[in-house]
Amino acid sequence: MTDRSNYTLYSGGLRGAEAEFGRCAERWGINEVNFSFKGHKLDRVKDVRVLSDEELKQGDISMEIVSKRMGRTYAEADKIRKVIQSIFHIVNNGYQVFAIGWIRPDGTVKGGTGWAVELAKLFNRPVSVFDQDKNQWYTWKEGKWVEDVPRIEHKTFAGTGTRYLTEKGKKAIEELFERSFGPAN
Secondary structure (H helix, E strand, O other), X not given: OOOHHHOEEEEOOOOOHHHHHHHHHHHHOOEEEEEEEOOOOOOOOOOEEEEOHHHHHHOOOOHHHHHHHHOOOOOOHXXXXXXXXXXXXXXXXXXXXXXXXXXXXXXXXXXXHHHHHHHXXXXXXXXXXXXXXXXXXXXXXXXXXXXXXXXXXXXXXXXXXXXXXOHHHHHHHHHHHHHHHOOOO
C-alpha cells in the first residue's frame, strides 16, 4: 500500500479545479500546500503559503514572453503578473502537473491554467490536462497531446485548472486520486 503521507499536492487554492484538488488531497490523506500572495482571495485556505515580494520575483518573467508562448495578449499585465509568478512556485514544487480546462487548437490550454502547462513543458515535467469539453485526459508526449489515463506517480505534484469546473472535471479529479491511491480515507 502506498504511504500517502509521503505525497504533497501543490496548488493555488482558487475556486474550481484547485479547490477540488485540495478537497481530494484532504480526503485521501495527501499533504497540501497552496501558494498565494497578499490580496489574493482563495477558496481553499488550508496550508496556505503566502509568497513574499522577494519570492514572487523568483517566478518573474517578461509578459511579452508569456504572451508569445500563450499566443495571446494580457490587457491587465500588472494584475496577472503576480498570478503568473505564483504559478511558477506551484509548478516548480510539484514535479508532475495535472490541469483541468480546455486544450485550444494551437496546443495551449485556455486561461491562466495554460501558463502552468507551458511551464511544465518548459521544465520537462510530466503534464496531463483533462479537457472538459472532450471529457478526456491528455498527456504531453513528444511534442503533442496524446489521449491518456494518467496516474499520480511522483511524490510531489501540482493540481491546477479552471475556476469553471464542470461535473466532468470534478469527476476526473476524483478518479485520478482513486486510480493513484485507491479508495479515499
